[in-house]
Amino acid sequence: xxxxxxxxxxxxxxxxxxxxxxxxxxxxxxxxxxxxxxxxxxxxxxxxxxxxxxxxxxxxxxxxxxxxxxxxxxxxxxxxxxxxxxxxxxxxxxxxxxxxxxxxxxxxxxxxxxxxxxxxxxxxxxxxxxxxxxxxxxxxxxxxxxxxxxxxxxxxxxxxxxxxxxxxxxxxxxxxxxxxxxxxxxxxxxxxxxxxxxxxxxxxxxxxxxxxxxxxxxxxxxxxxxxxxxxxxxxxxxxxxxxxxxxxxxxxxxxxxxxxxxxxxxxxxxxxxxxxxxxxxxxxxxxxxxxxxxxxxxxxxxxxxxxxxxxxxxxxxxxxxxxxxxxxxxxxxxxxxxxxxxxxxxxxxxxxxxxxxxxxxxxxxxxxxxxxxxxxxxxxxxxxxxxxxxxxxxxxxxxxxxxxxxxxxxxxxxxxxxxxxxxxxxxxxxxxxxxxxxxxxxxxxxxxxxxxxxxxxxxxxxxxxxxxxxxxxxxxxxxx
Numbered sequence: 057x058x059x060x061x062x063x064x065x066x067x068x069x070x071x072x073x074x075x076x077x078x079x080x081x082x083x084x085x086x087x088x089x090x091x092x093x094x095x096x097x098x099x100x101x102x103x104x105x106x107x108x109x110x111x112x113x114x115x116x117x118x119x120x121x122x123x124x125x126x127x128x129x130x131x132x133x134x135x136x137x138x139x140x141x142x143x144x145x146x147x148x149x150x151x152x153x154x155x156x157x158x159x160x161x162x163x164x165x166x167x168x169x170x171x172x173x174x175x176x177x178x179x180x181x182x183x184x185x186x187x188x189x190x191x192x193x194x195x196x197x198x199x200x201x202x203x204x205x206x207x208x209x210x211x212x213x214x215x216x217x218x219x220x221x222x223x224x225x226x227x228x229x230x231x232x233x234x235x236x237x238x239x240x241x242x243x244x245x246x247x248x249x250x251x252x253x254x255x256x257x258x259x260x261x262x263x264x265x266x267x268x269x270x271x272x273x274x275x276x277x278x279x280x281x282x283x284x285x286x287x288x289x290x291x292x293x294x295x296x297x298x299x300x301x302x303x304x305x306x307x308x309x310x311x312x313x314x315x316x317x318x319x320x321x322x323x324x325x326x327x328x329x330x331x332x333x334x335x336x337x338x339x340x341x342x343x344x345x346x347x348x349x350x351x352x353x354x355x356x357x358x359x360x361x362x363x364x365x366x367x368x369x370x371x372x373x374x375x376x377x378x379x380x381x382x383x384x385x386x387x388x389x390x391x392x393x394x395x396x397x398x399x400x401x402x403x404x405x406x407x408x409x410x411x412x413x414x415x416x417x418x419x420x421x422x423x424x425x426x427x428x429x430x431x432x433x434x435x436x437x438x439x440x441x442x443x444x445x446x447x448x449x450x451x452x453x454x455x456x457x458x459x460x461x462x463x464x465x466x467x468x469x470x471x472x473x474x475x476x477x478x479x480x481x482x483x484x485x486x487x488x489x490x491x492x493x494x495x496x497x498x499x500x501x502x503x504x505x506x507x508x509x510x511x512x513x514x515x516x517x518x519x520x521x522x523x524x525x526x527x528x529x530x531x532x533x534x535x536x
Contacts, residue, residue, distance in 0.1 A: 062086040094170040095123040110144045113137045122167035122203075130203045132163035154216035159209070166204040168237045172197035172252050198253035204237045223268040232259040232293065238302075255302065256295040258320050262288035282366040290320035290358060301351075305505070305514055307391050309350060310448045312357075312514060321513065323355035323387060325448025328417075331426055336417030342431030343443055344415050355452040357516030359386030364461070373471070378463040382493075388455035390498045391505075391519040397445050403497070408435050455501035455516060457494035463487050480535040489526045499523035 063077025063086065098120035105113045114136045121128045142148050142155035173196065212227030235254040242251045265285040272279040292314045295302065303324065304312035310325040329337040329345040337345045364381030396402040412434050418426035433439060444450055469481040494501050498518045505517035 057089075057091050059089045060087075092170060096167065097121055098129070110140045111138065118165075120165055120167075120203075124167045124170050124172065125201060125203050126173075126199065127202055130165045130205075132165045132205065134160065134162035136160040136162075150219075152215075152217055153220045154214070156214040157212075158214070159211045161209040162207075164206040164208075166206070166237070168197070168201065168204075168252065172201075173199065196248050196251060198251060201237070201252065202235045202254050204254070205234050207232045207234065221270040221273070223266075225264075225266040225268075227264045228262075229264070230259065230261045232257060240302075254296075256299075257293040258290060258314070259293050260288055260290045260320075262286065276372050278368075278370045280368045282368075283364070285361060285363045287361040288358070292316050292318060292320055305517075307389060307505070307517060307519055308394065308448070310354075310389055310391075310451070311351075312517070313353070315353065318353075319356045319358050321357040321515070322353060323357065323389060323448075323452060324351050325354050326350055326446065327352040327354050327449040328447060331418060335426070336415065337426075338415050338417040338419050338429040338431070340419060340431070342415060342429065342433040343439070344417055344447075346443070346447060352449075354449040355387035355389070357387050357389075357455075357513075359383040359455065361385075373468040375466045376464070379461040380458065381461050382456070382458035384456050386455040386501075386516060387452050388496055388498065388501045388503075388516045388518055390451045390453055390496075391517060392521075393498055393518075394445065394451045395520070397440065405440070409440070411435055453496050453498070453501075455494075455496055457492060457496065457501045459492045459502075460490040461488070463490060477536055478534050480533075482533045484529075484531045484533070486529045486531070487527065489524050 061074055063074045063082070065078035065081050066072070067076050067078060098118055100116070100118045102114065102116045114134075116134045117131065118133075119129045119131050136158075137160070138156060138158045140156045142152065147155065208229065208231040210227055210229040212225065215224045215226075216222065217224075234257040236256060236258065237252065238255045239250050239252045240255060242248060263286070265283075267281075267283040269281045269283075270278070271281055292302075295316050300316045301324070302314045304314075310323060313322040313324040314320045315322050327347050329347045331337060339345055360383075362381070362383040364379060366377060366379040368377040369375065393402060397405065412432045414432050415429055417429045419429050419431070420426055435444075463486070465485045467483055469483065470479075473479075473481045492500065499521070500518070500523040501516075503518045503521040503523065505514035505519040505521060
């Protein structure tokens with residue numbers, strides 16, 4: 057249950073109370089109340105088996121009933137297993153210390169929000185006596201709505217070598233989400249503009265690798281390196297009713313998009329007309345030609361891979377650790393930079409405003425062949441707005457980067473306080489985001505316009521976000 061009250065025009069200045077607001081200015085939406093109820097129950101069962109702590113198997117099953125889904129119940133199982141093969145087959149030696157295989161398969165069901173099947177009514181101020189009517193802008197669910205199901209499996213191995221000085225963990229995974237529950241636009245003739253229904257399937261597959269290595273280790277000094285690597289590929293497996301693309305949040309004329317058979321993190325918008333080799337087609341006047349299709353595929357926000365390395369050094373009572381992390385590939389939309397150019401504040405305007413340039417493209421000849429463009433144009437205000445700012449692909453940039461994520465220095469001073477009331481004393485100096493190496497022209501290529509966005513997401517969208525800051529912290533920890 058929820059309720060809200062609002063008021064305005066305080067009678068006594070400085071007294072912030074609803075009873076102090078002017079009753080003459082009370083509007084329809086100033087008093088609201090809501091009630092929300094959802095019922096769900098289920099049965100869960102699990103069967104476990106173990107053989108001498110060398111092999112294990114777990115099988116689960118669950119049946120759920122939900123008041124928000126009409127097709128009840130829905131069932132989802134899971135299977136998890138592990139095998140310590142280095143012990144079972146007596147494979148351990150001076151070089152190979154430990155080996156374990158693991159695998160799992162799981163299905164997870166998901167319902168939706170309550171009251172989606174009801175026709176939605178809303179109070180309209182323009183109706184007589186503030187009456188109620190059907191609001192077509194609110195969605196209604198398909199009566200055949202099915203639960204969203206996620207099918208995932210993973211296989212992996214934990215391997216250790218050279219008396220466990222080398223530790224490697226590797227895994228391959230696949231996650232497919234079928235019958236995704238999404239809200240889409242439908243024909244207004246249905247009585248609605250939006251409808252909640254099942255819309256296709258997506259699949260994510262990838263590899264995760266962790267390599268933990270003791271490089272030097274003795275009584276007074278040690279050096280340990282931790283390397284991690286991650287690769288993921290998201291693909292749209294199916295879409296309903298011959299739909300080839302689903303678009304998400306709009307940023308000007310750029311959309312986050314998911315294409316059938318392609319990435320789930322695509323970008324669509326305007327681009328120039330191009331040859332089959334990708335070269336820009338330029339008119340005889342030297343100006344580039346813009347493709348009339350406003351929904352061209354112009355980028356993919358998914359990186360080729362992500363990686364990081366952490367080094368930790370310890371010498372007697374002191375330790376130093378730092379982490380470098382980064383990614384290769386992954387496009388970023390510089391919405392902020394586009395806005396600066398429209399206001400005449402873009403960095404590139406300092407160099408190119410008022411200058412003559414030759415567009416790097418080709419001109420089509422009378423015989424149909426293409427020759428390099430040699431006609432200069434002047435970058436005045438109209439040219440920049442009409443031929444650069446107006447083209448979405450100009451603001452899609454490579455988001456590759458290398459960052460020193462943090463550095464931490466610790467020193468244990470406990471020996472100096474043994475004869476005092478203190479039992480331990482430590483000091484530390486930590487710095488975050490020390491430096492960033494990237495070709496991206498915006499503030500930070502790892503910005504996210506909306507971390508809670510669903511669907512095609514908003515990662516890789518630099519939309520006037522606050523950039524990551526560099527910080528330094530000094531701390532003292534004392535134990536009594």
